[in-house]
Amino acid sequence: MRSIATTILAAGLAALTAAPAGDPLPSWNDTAAKRAIIEFVGRVTREGSPDFVPAAERIAVFDNDGTLWSEQPIYFQLAFALDRIKALAPQRPEWKDQEPFASLLKGDLKAVLAGGEPAAFKILMATHAGMTTDEFGKIVKDWITTARHPKTGRLYTEMVYQPMLELQAYLRAAGFKTFIVSGGGVEFMRIWTERVYGIPPEQTIGSSIRTAYEIRDGRPVLVRLPEIDFYDDKAGKPVAIHSRIGRRPIAAFGNSDGDHQMLQWTAGGAGFRLMALVHHTDAEREWAYDRTSPIGRLDKALDEARARGWTVISMKDDWNRVFPFDAPKGR
Amino acid sequence: MRSIATTILAAGLAALTAAPAGDPLPSWNDTAAKRAIIEFVGRVTREGSPDFVPAAERIAVFDNDGTLWSEQPIYFQLAFALDRIKALAPQRPEWKDQEPFASLLKGDLKAVLAGGEPAAFKILMATHAGMTTDEFGKIVKDWITTARHPKTGRLYTEMVYQPMLELQAYLRAAGFKTFIVSGGGVEFMRIWTERVYGIPPEQTIGSSIRTAYEIRDGRPVLVRLPEIDFYDDKAGKPVAIHSRIGRRPIAAFGNSDGDHQMLQWTAGGAGFRLMALVHHTDAEREWAYDRTSPIGRLDKALDEARARGWTVISMKDDWNRVFPFDAPKGR
Numbered sequence: 336m337r338s339i340a341t342t343i344l345a346a347g348l349a350a351l352t353a354a355p356a357g358d359p360l361p362s363w364n365d366t367a368a369k370r371a372i373i374e375f376v377g378r379v380t381r382e383g384s385p386d387f388v389p390a391a392e393r394i395a396v397f398d399n400d401g402t403l404w405s406e407q408p409i410y411f412q413l414a415f416a417l418d419r420i421k422a423l424a425p426q427r428p429e430w431k432d433q434e435p436f437a438s439l440l441k442g443d444l445k446a447v448l449a450g451g452e453p454a455a456f457k458i459l460m461a462t463h464a465g466m467t468t469d470e471f472g473k474i475v476k477d478w479i480t481t482a483r484h485p486k487t488g489r490l491y492t493e494m495v496y497q498p499m500l501e502l503q504a505y506l507r508a509a510g511f512k513t514f515i516v517s518g519g520g521v522e523f524m525r526i527w528t529e530r531v532y533g534i535p536p537e538q539t540i541g542s543s544i545r546t547a548y549e550i551r552d553g554r555p556v557l558v559r560l561p562e563i564d565f566y567d568d569k570a571g572k573p574v575a576i577h578s579r580i581g582r583r584p585i586a587a588f589g590n591s592d593g594d595h596q597m598l599q600w601t602a603g604g605a606g607f608r609l610m611a612l613v614h615h616t617d618a619e620r621e622w623a624y625d626r627t628s629p630i631g632r633l634d635k636a637l638d639e640a641r642a643r644g645w646t647v648i649s650m651k652d653d654w655n656r657v658f659p660f661d662a663p664k665g666r
Numbered sequence: 667m668r669s670i671a672t673t674i675l676a677a678g679l680a681a682l683t684a685a686p687a688g689d690p691l692p693s694w695n696d697t698a699a700k701r702a703i704i705e706f707v708g709r710v711t712r713e714g715s716p717d718f719v720p721a722a723e724r725i726a727v728f729d730n731d732g733t734l735w736s737e738q739p740i741y742f743q744l745a746f747a748l749d750r751i752k753a754l755a756p757q758r759p760e761w762k763d764q765e766p767f768a769s770l771l772k773g774d775l776k777a778v779l780a781g782g783e784p785a786a787f788k789i790l791m792a793t794h795a796g797m798t799t800d801e802f803g804k805i806v807k808d809w810i811t812t813a814r815h816p817k818t819g820r821l822y823t824e825m826v827y828q829p830m831l832e833l834q835a836y837l838r839a840a841g842f843k844t845f846i847v848s849g850g851g852v853e854f855m856r857i858w859t860e861r862v863y864g865i866p867p868e869q870t871i872g873s874s875i876r877t878a879y880e881i882r883d884g885r886p887v888l889v890r891l892p893e894i895d896f897y898d899d900k901a902g903k904p905v906a907i908h909s910r911i912g913r914r915p916i917a918a919f920g921n922s923d924g925d926h927q928m929l930q931w932t933a934g935g936a937g938f939r940l941m942a943l944v945h946h947t948d949a950e951r952e953w954a955y956d957r958t959s960p961i962g963r964l965d966k967a968l969d970e971a972r973a974r975g976w977t978v979i980s981m982k983d984d985w986n987r988v989f990p991f992d993a994p995k996g997r
Contacts (some may be wrong), residue, residue: 391860391866394868468908512868522912525912529722535913536912536913537725537843537868537869537910537912537913538868543909546908547901547905548901548905548927548931550930554934555904555927555934557904557905557908564909570879573879574879574888577877577888578852578877578895579868579910580867580868581853581856581867581868581870582866582867596879596886599881599886600879600886
């Protein structure tokens with residue numbers, strides 16, 4: 336009969352010599368991108384490593400549109416806005432004679448786009464402002480749990496990248512705090528980012544409109560105003576990272592020139608860092624676009640990535656699966 | 667010889683019947699305030715309790731000036747600004763002929779105050795803007811680790827309330843995420859809040875000035891601009907809570923009318939909540955002031971607290987120790 340000490344010792348040895356846990360990044364092919372990620376995590380988390388970073392400083396930031404979920408054929412939040420215009424139209428008969436609403440309701444998206452930024456602003460404010468924050472949250476929740484993507488017929492929240500879900504979980508398991516830093520609306524994202532990505536509201540940073548505090552019927556509310564508060568894109572991203580997180584990330588993931596400054600800012604700190612771009616190279620399973628795309632244009636950031644040796648993730652070559660609903664390829 | 671199963675069972679029973687751990691709030695007298703805090707934490711953390719709140723939603727917010735550290739005879743950040751004016755004066759000879767600097771350098775604080783908000787704005791911007799965020803951080807760090815309070819001769823970071831340190835640790839041990847939501851400058855606070863309170867930069871929310879992203883000598887920097895970005899006081903506090911945290915707190919701690927709306931917003935959610943005000947009632951160990959004080963005025967919020975049964979913490983009656991350097995009273 337073995338003593339308790341022997342039993343404990345045997346169990347400890349078994350744990351130490353157990354087969355390594357399963358691959359934490361099974362949807363990633365064994366290419367340079369995956370190896371760069373695993374090398375980075377190993378170096379910054381290994382105690383005694385010259386690149387060791389304490390857990391509190393392990394901040395990783397992710398763009399959302401085109402980095403964590405798709406952004407074609409139009410940004411999903413724009414699809415939300417267009418659906419809202421249609422839903423609200425019966426209560427807004429005057430829209431039949433007002434642009435860009437009239438063209439939009441006739442299905443003439445080309446005329447809407449010809450209106451440029453002022454038209455986009457009108458659509459944004461007509462759909463995102465004028466209600467309380469609680470009311471807006473409910474509207475987004477209803478849409479995000481029912482609306483379907485025009486190409487795949489899937490819920491928008493299913494059109495997230497399986498390899499990036501694995502990457503986020505892998506980083507969190509290694510002690511990282513994961514943040515979204517997106518040009519998308521923060522109140523649009525927070526409704527579903529915790530459930531879909533495991534990123535809580537307080538770690539979801541995005542663009543915002545102003546709100547005003549009011550007491551209505553004896554209860555405090557925040558009313559969404561038709562004014563831009565903060566545009567979290569391009570040079571706004573390092574500004575937001577500093578103002579909201581207050582630490583410089585050691586890892587940053589983007590996919591477009593809108594993420595260029597965020598990657599520069601991350602690269603500018605001392606010590607070992609990981610800057611990576613998701614490159615949309617897979618016309619078959621997702622979309623292929625970069626330097627000339629009106630959505631998610633990737634041009635200057637791609638040049639800097641090549642010049643400085645940042646990691647460029649090719650969806651076609653580096654991922655054996657794109658969406659959670661895809662069958663793994665070649666496995 | 668006892669079997670392994672018996673040994674494990676005995677150890678388990680011993681753990682269950684062990685004496686309760688030491689009082690987590692030893693600097694609090696056994697009065698209604700302490701009992702309200704302990705009752706609140708028990709009800710929201712006990713699984714199966716009708717008031718149970720999942721850990722992810724256990725958000726507690728704290729004002730800083732007058733709630734976590736002292737704010738007399740002047741806000742500590744103002745003391746920093748005045749010290750900076752003196753330090754910078756040799757490089758700014760023109761200040762000898764410019765108000766409010768001239769009066770300030772002559773030690774005529776009354777004349778400075780007569781200049782009202784425009785004078786305060788000039789002092790703030792002369793000391794808080796015009797440098798990079800890294801440079802500002804270093805300036806604050808140098809000051810906060812050397813400057814001493816005029817009355818006690820202590821470092822400002824020693825003039826924090828021991829009972830509130832215990833309260834923060836107690837809440838965190840119960841699964842709460844603790845945030846600062848202060849009218850103070852966020853970049854001033856973040857230098858020391860993690861070390862002193864255990865609250866990381868990403869959970870420290872405050873007032874801010876604008877920053878601009880630039881590449882200087884090939885390196886990205888954020889430059890602090892002489893423009894207010896956000897004033898995190900009064901109705902700004904619920905706005906900031908919603909915009910930065912994105913969840914409604916279930917516990918809020920303040921001390922002045924600047925915290926009134928934060929407490930209202932916290933109280934306005936569903937379920938059991940804790941709203942509390944630190945009442946400065948101890949002229950002997952700290953300061954005594956409320957309805958007519960120019961600093962930390964507590965008037966309307968005190969009325970609402972009394973009317974709605976919010977917890978009012980009397981420093982004199984509810985705390986047996988104020989500062990960490992005080993000897994405990996009557997113990």
